[in-house]
Amino acid sequence: MSMPFYVSPEQIIKDKADYARKGIARGRSVIVVEYDEGILFVAENPSRALHKISEIYDRIAFAAVGKYNEFENLRVAGVRLADMRGYSYDRRDVSGRSLANAYAQTLGTIFTETPKPYEVEIVVAEVGQTSDGDQLYRLTFDGSVADEHGYVAMGGSADAITLALSTEWREGLTIVQAVRLAVDLLGKHGGEGERHLGPGELEVAVLERSLPRRTFSRISRSRLAELLG
Amino acid sequence: MSFEHRALQVAFTAPRSSSFAEFLATAAPAALPSMNVIADPGIHAPHGTTIVALRGDFGAVMAGDRRATMGNVIAQRDIEKVFEADRHSLIGIAGTAGLAIELVRLFQVELEHYEKIEGVPLSLDGKANRLASLLRGNLGLALQGLSVVPLFAGYDIDRGRGRIFSYDVTGGRYEEHDFYAVGSGSFFARGSLKKLYRPDASADLAIDTALEALYDAADDDSATAGPDMARRIFPIVGIATADGVRMLDTDEVEARVAPLVARRMTRPNGPFAAQPEEGSSS
Numbered sequence: 001m002s003m004p005f006y007v008s009p010e011q012i013i014k015d016k017a018d019y020a021r022k023g024i025a026r027g028r029s030v031i032v033v034e035y036d037e038g039i040l041f042v043a044e045n046p047s048r049a050l051h052k053i054s055e056i057y058d059r060i061a062f063a064a065v066g067k068y069n070e071f072e073n074l075r076v077a078g079v080r081l082a083d084m085r086g087y088s089y090d091r092r093d094v095s096g097r098s099l100a101n102a103y104a105q106t107l108g109t110i111f112t113e114t115p116k117p118y119e120v121e122i123v124v125a126e127v128g129q130t131s132d133g134d135q136l137y138r139l140t141f142d143g144s145v146a147d148e149h150g151y152v153a154m155g156g157s158a159d160a161i162t163l164a165l166s167t168e169w170r171e172g173l174t175i176v177q178a179v180r181l182a183v184d185l186l187g188k189h190g191g192e193g194e195r196h197l198g199p200g201e202l203e204v205a206v207l208e209r210s211l212p213r214r215t216f217s218r219i220s221r222s223r224l225a226e227l228l229g
Numbered sequence: 230m231s232f233e234h235r236a237l238q239v240a241f242t243a244p245r246s247s248s249f250a251e252f253l254a255t256a257a258p259a260a261l262p263s264m265n266v267i268a269d270p271g272i273h274a275p276h277g278t279t280i281v282a283l284r285g286d287f288g289a290v291m292a293g294d295r296r297a298t299m300g301n302v303i304a305q306r307d308i309e310k311v312f313e314a315d316r317h318s319l320i321g322i323a324g325t326a327g328l329a330i331e332l333v334r335l336f337q338v339e340l341e342h343y344e345k346i347e348g349v350p351l352s353l354d355g356k357a358n359r360l361a362s363l364l365r366g367n368l369g370l371a372l373q374g375l376s377v378v379p380l381f382a383g384y385d386i387d388r389g390r391g392r393i394f395s396y397d398v399t400g401g402r403y404e405e406h407d408f409y410a411v412g413s414g415s416f417f418a419r420g421s422l423k424k425l426y427r428p429d430a431s432a433d434l435a436i437d438t439a440l441e442a443l444y445d446a447a448d449d450d451s452a453t454a455g456p457d458m459a460r461r462i463f464p465i466v467g468i469a470t471a472d473g474v475r476m477l478d479t480d481e482v483e484a485r486v487a488p489l490v491a492r493r494m495t496r497p498n499g500p501f502a503a504q505p506e507e508g509s510s511s
Contacts, residue, residue, distance in 0.1 A: 055345050077241035079345045080252055087249075087338045088260050106237045214341075 016117045020141035023119025027065045029155030029190050032123050033169060034134050035178035038209045039125045042182035044190055045203040053205045055216035057082040057094045059127045061207050065155040066120035066141075074103060074122060091213075096126030100137035100145055108143025117141050121154045127207035127215055131171070153185075160189040179204065179219075179227045199224040249342035250335060250363060261366070262331035274375065275304035277329060279414035279446045279453040280311060280321035281422065281439050282382040282393045284407060287432040288470035289382035289391030291319040292439040294414070294447060295462050296454035297326050306454060311465040313474045315340040318356055318383025319467045323412030324398075328367060329377040336360055353385040357394040357402055365400035372398075380411045384469040391469065414446030414453035421445035424502035432468055436477070440464060440489055441499055456486045 028044040030052055041063050043052040052071075053063045056078050064071035078099055086094045103122065111117045118141050126135045136148040151169045153161035164185050173181065187197045199221040207215045219227070240256040253261050275297040282291040293310040296303060304326075312333050314320040320336060322329035339359055344350045351359065360381055367377055376398040385392050393405040408426050410418035421442040430438065443464050447455035456463050463482040468475050493499065 049348075051348065054348075073242050076346055077237045079342065080241050080249075080256070081237060083249055083338050083342050083345075084253065084257060084260070087253075087334065088257070102237050106242075 016111065017142060020111075020117045020119050024066045024121050024141065024154075025156045027155050029153055029157050029161055029186060030063050030065050030123070031151070031153050031161060031165070031182040031186060032063055032125055032136060033151040033165070033173070033178050033182055034131060034136070034171075035173045035175055036131070037175065038215070039127050039134060039136070039207040040175065040178045040182065041125070041203075041205045042179065042186065043203040044186050044197060044201060046201050047203075051203060053203055053218075054079075055214070056099065056124070057086065058091055058213050059207060059215050060094065060096050060099060061125050061205065061216050062122060063125070063154070064120055064122040067118070070118045071120045071122060074106070074118075074120065077106070078103065078124075096124050096135050096137060100124045100139060103139050104143045104145045106143070107139060107141060111142040121158075123148075123152050123154065125207060127209050129209070131209075155190075157189040157191075161185050164189065175206070176227055176229075179224070180229075183228060199228065247343045247346040248359070249339045250359075250366075252342075262328060262335060273299050274328075275299050275308075275326040276452070277308060277310045277323050277326045277412065279410060279412040279418055279443060279450065280323055280380045281410040281415075281418045281442045281446075282319075282321065282380055282405075282408065283422065283426060283430070283435045283439055284382065284391035284393050284405075285428065285430050285432070285435055286390050287435070288384040288468060289319065289393060290432065290435040290439050290466065290468050291321050291380065291382050292436070292443055292464045292466040293321050294443050294454045294464055295457070296452060298452045303454075306457065306460070307462045309465050311467050311476075312337070313467060313476060314356065314381070314383070315344070315350065316473045317350070317386065317469055318353065318381065319469050319474060320360070321380040321382075321411070322377060323380070323415075324377040325370075325375045328370065328375055329379070332363060332367065332377055332379065336363055339363065352387060353383050353392055356383070357381055357404075360394075361396060361400045361402040364396055364398070368399055378411045380409060382469065383474075384471055386471070389471075410442065410446070412453070414443075414450030417449045418442040418446040421499065425500065432470065436466055436468065437485060437489070439466065440482075440485055444489060444493065445499060456490060458487075458490065 030043040033040050041053040045052050054075050056062050062075050081102055082094045122139045124137045128134045136152050138146045138148050138152050151165045183197055187195045204219040204224050277297050280293040291311050295307050297305040297308040311321040320333055379396055381394040393409050395403050395405050395409050408422040425438045425441055447453040463486050466477040466482055
């Protein structure tokens with residue numbers, strides 16, 4: 001007769017966290033940066049159909065790395081939550097903060113209560129009326145939330161990119177400067193050795209501050225080629 | 230409400246269709262319009278009146294007067310009954326105003342929700358069909374006298390032209406050729422459109438034709454308002470083209486309505502429809 005092994009809670013949590021981190025580290029990176037007229041999202045993603053960056057609501061967008069089916073599930077849930085709140089109350093009552101809270105609770109519950117944690121990391125970004133109102137929330141697989149300022153990097157090379165951003169990002173970048181900075185850093189740190197990333201390998205979108213209602217738009221590959229010069 | 234919670238409930242992550250209305254029916258059925266109302270057949274609720282729409286190769290124009298009535302009383306003189314449904318389509322509503330405006334709100338979210346979940350907008354036919362099924366959800370109230378009659382028009386990107394869809398209270402969907410009108414003044418408006426509509430009209434001419442038709446409707450239907458020059462209350466006009474939907478602002482509509490009213494000073498019944506010359510065979 002076999003005896004069940006005793007595994008300490010600390011060990012279980014650690015194993016789950018290691019597992020999730022490994023899964024996330026395998027993926028290509030995503031960079032989110034604030035620029036003078038809004039918030040920019042740049043992902044290394046050759047697919048035109050499977051997005052890592054998406055619209056959630058008028059002034060809120062979502063970016064993710066990790067396992068596609070898992071973050072897609074979270075994205076759809078976020079759109080449903082936002083649309084339901086906006087429909088039941090008012091469009092102005094949908095906030096990035098409440099969405100980040102809901103995601104945090106959900107990821108936290110999944111991490112502690114299910115055998116397999118989600119291998120995802122997500123950013124919920126809300127563009128304000130002025131740059132002071134911009135909000136970036138970074139959520140990790142265990143449900144922890146960090147309120148970031150200015151820039152966020154996620155994915156395999158997040159640490160190296162974040163370090164570079166801490167010296168190279170400044171307030172008031174133009175869209176051209178911001179796109180070039182992000183693409184440059186993804187090329188430098190995003191893979192093995194230094195690479196040159198073209199429009200065909202990138203997914204880029206913005207939340208544009210001055211637009212009246214839906215501020216999210218994707219930057220087409222031809223427009224991206226122009227921006228990269 | 231039932232969605233006041235901290236974590237996303239099962240309903241949010243369950244695989245389901247891309248329809249917001251279907252999601253709402255499971256997650257928060259009480260939030261759906263007309264699910265939680267029991268109508269008294271004798272209820273007096275404001276009614277919206279006349280909406281007209283015209284189509285052409287440029288796209289579609291929709292215009293509505295601003296009156297809501299409750300029996301013989303004017304319930305509101307500046308109600309809005311024509312709305313942007315999404316980037317390429319317009320919806321106008323006649324009938325029980327409260328339910329109709331709620332239906333519009335639900336329809337707008339429905340279209341945007343689909344677009345966000347799927348990454349691409351619905352086809353124009355798809356939008357028209359969704360509206361039909363939302364309308365069917367109101368059938369119970371319609372049978373008790375609280376009917377909602379929408380008019381849907383938009384620019385069909387795939388076909389490169391404007392299209393118009395009308396509905397009955399049971400959710401029946403019918404594509405209209407050229408032009409249509411709904412609401413209490415619709416018979417007069419349609420008569421006017423019959424004579425004035427030109428298939429080759431530019432967007433500009435189509436807008437003026439819509440305004441003429443609304444004027445004619447107000448002329449003979451007491452529930453439809455004419456332009457209120459004193460208060461500067463003019464019809465709401467929207468136009469859907471390949472570039473998207475644009476709602477005309479008050480100044481723009483006034484610039485078109487003022488000459489129209491001036492013309493009617495000398496010719497109260499409006500422009501003469503062209504007739505074949507006497508003795509000519511054409």
